[in-house]
Amino acid sequence: MNETDIQTIEVALGARRYAVYIGRGLLGDHARWRAHLRGRHALVVSNTTVAPLYLDRVAQGLEGLRWSHFLLEDGEAHKTFGNVGRALEALAALGATRDACVIALGGGVVGDLAGFAAACWMRGIDFIQMPTTLLAMVDSSVGGKTGVNLPAGKNLAGAFHQPRAVVADIGTLATLPDREYRAGLAEVVKGAAIGDAGFFAWLEANADALAGRHDATLVEAIARKVRYKAGVVARDETEQGERALLNLGHTFGHALETAGQYTALLHGEAVAIGMLLAARLSERLGMSDAADTARLRRLLERLGLPVALPGDSDAQRLLALMRLDKKNTAGTLRLILWRGIGRAEIVGGVAENTVLATLDDAARHR
Numbered sequence: 001m002n003e004t005d006i007q008t009i010e011v012a013l014g015a016r017r018y019a020v021y022i023g024r025g026l027l028g029d030h031a032r033w034r035a036h037l038r039g040r041h042a043l044v045v046s047n048t049t050v051a052p053l054y055l056d057r058v059a060q061g062l063e064g065l066r067w068s069h070f071l072l073e074d075g076e077a078h079k080t081f082g083n084v085g086r087a088l089e090a091l092a093a094l095g096a097t098r099d100a101c102v103i104a105l106g107g108g109v110v111g112d113l114a115g116f117a118a119a120c121w122m123r124g125i126d127f128i129q130m131p132t133t134l135l136a137m138v139d140s141s142v143g144g145k146t147g148v149n150l151p152a153g154k155n156l157a158g159a160f161h162q163p164r165a166v167v168a169d170i171g172t173l174a175t176l177p178d179r180e181y182r183a184g185l186a187e188v189v190k191g192a193a194i195g196d197a198g199f200f201a202w203l204e205a206n207a208d209a210l211a212g213r214h215d216a217t218l219v220e221a222i223a224r225k226v227r228y229k230a231g232v233v234a235r236d237e238t239e240q241g242e243r244a245l246l247n248l249g250h251t252f253g254h255a256l257e258t259a260g261q262y263t264a265l266l267h268g269e270a271v272a273i274g275m276l277l278a279a280r281l282s283e284r285l286g287m288s289d290a291a292d293t294a295r296l297r298r299l300l301e302r303l304g305l306p307v308a309l310p311g312d313s314d315a316q317r318l319l320a321l322m323r324l325d326k327k328n329t330a331g332t333l334r335l336i337l338w339r340g341i342g343r344a345e346i347v348g349g350v351a352e353n354t355v356l357a358t359l360d361d362a363a364r365h366r
C-alpha cells in the first residue's frame with residue numbers, strides 16, 4: 001500500500017476540525033502526525049500488550065521532544081479513575097505545559113482513558129488517537145467521547161474532548177487476534193445498518209474480502225464508517241438526539257455483556273447479537289420486515305460474528321438488566337430500533353412484554 005492508498009476523512013465541528021488518516025504504515029509516517037504536535041512535551045499512553053509491539057515506531061517520531069510513556073495493564077478493568085490520576089502524575093513528572101500532547105496508542109480502553117487524562121490536564125490539552133484495534137479505528141477514536149469506568153458502571157465518568165488527529169495504521173491489525181478483528185467488523189456493520197443502506201450493500205458485496213483482511217477493502221470500510229460517524233458527530237456532538245442512534249443493539253448488547261460478566265462476549269460480539277435482537281423486535285412491532293432482518297443476520301454470519309443468544313441466556317434476567325437503563329419509564333423501554341436497513345430510530349414506550357417475547361423467541365430458536 002502506498003501514499004495514494006491513504007484516506008483522510010475530516011471531522012468538522014463548526015470551526016473545529018480534525019483529520020482521520022487511514023492506511024498502512026502511518027505510525028512510521030512521522031512527518032504526517034508530528035505536524036499535529038504543537039509544543040515540546042508528549043506523553044504516550046499505551047498498554048503492556050501494545051507498547052512492546054508499536055511504541056518504538058512512535059518513539060522514533062518524537063525525537064527532539066521531551067516525552068515519556070505511561071502504560072496500563074491490559075484490560076477493561078484498568079480503565080479507572082486511579083489510572084487517570086497516574087497518567088496525570090506522569091504529565092506532571094514530564095513538566096508538561098499547556099501545549100503538551102497526549103498520544104493514545106492502543107485500543108478503545110487506552111484511547112478513552114488517555115483522552116480523558118488529556119481533557120483533565122490543565123483543563124484540556126491536545127491528544128492524538130493512534131488506534132490499534134479495528135473497533136477503535138472505526139468507533140472509539142472518532143467523536144471525542146472519553147472516560148473511565150466506575151464501580152457503579154461502565155463509562156460513568158468522562159468528558160467530550162475531541163482529538164487533534166486520528167492516525168489509524170491498519171498495519172497494526174496484523175497482530176490483533178482474529179476475534180477482536182471480527183468484533184470490530186460488528187461496529188462497521190452497525191454504522192451501515194443505522195444510517196447508510198448503500199454502505200450496507202457494499203459490505204454485502206465485500207464481506208469475503210473484509211473477513212480476509214484485504215487491505216484496500218479494509219481501508220475503504222474504515223473510511224466509510226468513519227465518514228458516517230463524523231457526519232453524525234458533526235450534527236450532534238454531545239448526543240442531544242441523533243448521536244444516540246449509534247447505540248443500535250447496545251441495550252440488548254449491554255445486558256448480554258453484563259449477564260456474561262464481561263468475559264463471555266466481546267463488546268462487538270454483544271452488539272452483533274444485540275443488533276439482530278433489535279431487528280427482530282422492530283419486526284415484531286411492525287416497523288420492519290423479515291427480509292431486512294435476514295440480510296443483517298447473513299452479513300454478520302459471513303463476517304464470523306455470533307448471531308444467537310449464548311446458551312445459558314435467561315430472557316427474564318436479560319430484560320431485568322435492560323430495565324436498569326436510566327432512560328426507561330415504568331413498564332416500558334426506550335430503545336434504538338429500525339425501519340429496515342439504514343433507517344434506525346429512537347423509540348420510546350416499548351412494552352416490556354414485547355421485548356420479553358423477542359428474547360424468549362431468540363432463546364428458543366438459537
Ligand code: NAD
Pocket residue numbers: 047049050053074075076079106107108109110112132133135136139140141142143144145146155172173174175176177180267
Ligand atoms: P481494548 O482496548 O481492550 O483492546 C482489545 C484487546 O486487543 C486488548 O487486549 C488490547 O491489548 C489488544 N490490542 C490492541 N491493539 C492490538 C494490536 N494491534 N495487536 C495485538 N493486540 C492488540 O478494546 P477495544 O475493543 O479496542 O475497545 C473497547 C473499549 O472502547 C471499551 O472500554 C469501550 O467502552 C470503549 N469504546 C469507546 C467508544 C467511544 O466513543 N469513546 C466507543 C466504543 C467503545
Ligand code: GLY
Pocket residue numbers: 139140142143145243246247
Ligand atoms: N460509540 C458511540 C458514540 O461515539 O457516540
